[in-house]
Amino acid sequence: MIRRKVTVLGSTGSVGVSTLDLMAQTQAAGAAVYEVEALTGGANVALLAEQARRWKAKVAVTAHEDRLAELRSALAGSGVEAAAGEGALAEAAGRSSDWTMAAIVGAAGLRSAWAAAGRGGVLALANKESLVCCGRALIDRVRAAGGRLIPVDSEHSAIFQVFDAVRPEGVERLVLTASGGPFRGRRREDLAGITPEQAVAHPKWSMGAKISVDSATLANKGLETIEAAYLFDMPADRIDVVVHPESIVHSLVEHRDGSTLAQLGPPDMRTPIAVALAWPERLPWPAPKLDLAALGRLTFEAPDLETFPALGLARDALKAGGAAPTVFNAANEVAALAFLDRRLAFLNIAAVVAETLEAATTGGLLTAGGDCDGALAVDGEARRLARTVVDRLSA
Ligand code: NAD
Numbered sequence: 254m255i256r257r258k259v260t261v262l263g264s265t266g267s268v269g270v271s272t273l274d275l276m277a278q279t280q281a282a283g284a285a286v287y288e289v290e291a292l293t294g295g296a297n298v299a300l301l302a303e304q305a306r307r308w309k310a311k312v313a314v315t316a317h318e319d320r321l322a323e324l325r326s327a328l329a330g331s332g333v334e335a336a337a338g339e340g341a342l343a344e345a346a347g348r349s350s351d352w353t354m355a356a357i358v359g360a361a362g363l364r365s366a367w368a369a370a371g372r373g374g375v376l377a378l379a380n381k382e383s384l385v386c387c388g389r390a391l392i393d394r395v396r397a398a399g400g401r402l403i404p405v406d407s408e409h410s411a412i413f414q415v416f417d418a419v420r421p422e423g424v425e426r427l428v429l430t431a432s433g434g435p436f437r438g439r440r441r442e443d444l445a446g447i448t449p450e451q452a453v454a455h456p457k458w459s460m461g462a463k464i465s466v467d468s469a470t471l472a473n474k475g476l477e478t479i480e481a482a483y484l485f486d487m488p489a490d491r492i493d494v495v496v497h498p499e500s501i502v503h504s505l506v507e508h509r510d511g512s513t514l515a516q517l518g519p520p521d522m523r524t525p526i527a528v529a530l531a532w533p534e535r536l537p538w539p540a541p542k543l544d545l546a547a548l549g550r551l552t553f554e555a556p557d558l559e560t561f562p563a564l565g566l567a568r569d570a571l572k573a574g575g576a577a578p579t580v581f582n583a584a585n586e587v588a589a590l591a592f593l594d595r596r597l598a599f600l601n602i603a604a605v606v607a608e609t610l611e612a613a614t615t616g617g618l619l620t621a622g623g624d625c626d627g628a629l630a631v632d633g634e635a636r637r638l639a640r641t642v643v644d645r646l647s648a
Pocket residue numbers: 262263264265266267268269293294295296297316355356357358359361362379380381382405406407458459460461462463464522
């Protein structure tokens with residue numbers, strides 16, 4: 254039986270809902286007991302209030318200050334404290350708890366992930382953008398507070414489970430698997446008129462809109478390459494990507510003696526969430542299980558870097574170092590959201606990232622960064638550069 258005092262940042266999103274679903278199932282089965290400290294969300298105040306009532310959270314926070322009155326009235330009589338805004342979010346994230354799920358999307362999750370990292374306990378990190386922006390500073394902060402960072406991204410959860418942290422020198426190479434997204438096998442010219450609806454229709458994973466667009470451009474695998482470099486202290490040239498459309502092998506670790514270890518499972522985020530929730534225990538829940546004979550075969554192919562240049566741009570940013578990953582992330586976020594708003598063509602997402610990285614390099618932005626405030630300053634400046642590129646390309 255595991256006992257956890259839990260905070261879920263971004264509880265109303267895809268990963269947040271999966272986290273609470275897994276908690277509900279394991280608590281009902283008597284495998285775990287949870288006490289919920291804080292739940293946070295964005296504009297979906299009704300769902301946030303329902304979750305906070307169900308879990309008797311101490312506090313529920315919406316990111317939008319203008320929705321506070323609505324949240325208060327939805328929580329009336331429940332005993333759950335209501336709060337709103339960025340400061341309240343960071344305050345809730347820094348409250349005492351054993352386990353914090355960071356599942357806000359984008360750099361918007363950075364301040365709260367940073368606050369949770371400084372508090373100790375487990376930081377279950379789904380919000381890859383905060384690690385890409387802050388890099389080692391975030392990892393060092395978790396360590397300094399006596400906490401533990403456990404990745405939730407399925408690829409990094411896979412590597413985390415098979416990585417020999419005691420003898421990391423035996424590891425030769427990390428291999429991240431990629432589903433290839435909805436446009437795998439298409440040529441560049443086929444992607445000119447892609448709509449947001451087509452881009453978010455992921456063949457294997459059901460996820461939030463922004464990460465779905467990232468999966469379609471392969472920017473997601475770029476962010477994950479950077480994430481893996483920081484988490485497992487590996488240089489870019491020892492992290493490879495292989496496309497694996499079935500999304501069964503979640504990633505692999507190759508050792509210098511030729512032995513490669515992989516982690517497998519059906520594509521369901523509740524399994525990596527369960528790993529993070531119970532580590533080093535294993536949490537029993539009615540997980541979908543693998544039936545390899547029914548699957549018959551698993552396939553692999555090299556990524557098409559010409560059609561999907563965002564992956565190469567992320568690798569270049571990782572090699573450039575400094576604040577380049579932060580700039581990559583900011584530009585990609587601005588471009589992906591502009592595409593979702595129908596202001597930018599699909600093929601121009603990577604163009605915005607490339608031009609922003611160039612402008613940031615010549616503008617001397619890459620030497621800045623560092624801790625949370627430094628990363629947010631770079632993020633803000635990179636967004637400003639990216640918006641001017643979006644405006645020009647969408648005119
Ligand atoms: P989502 O869009 O479904 O949910 C995002 C959550 O963040 C929601 O609760 C939303 O209210 C909140 N949010 C959005 N903007 C905010 C802001 N400005 N301030 C505060 N809160 C805000 O996203 P998701 O798919 O759950 O992804 C969350 C994170 O997990 C992302 O970083 C993503 O890359 C990562 N991730 C997701 C999956 C997946 O299967 N969905 C898999 C691996 C990693």
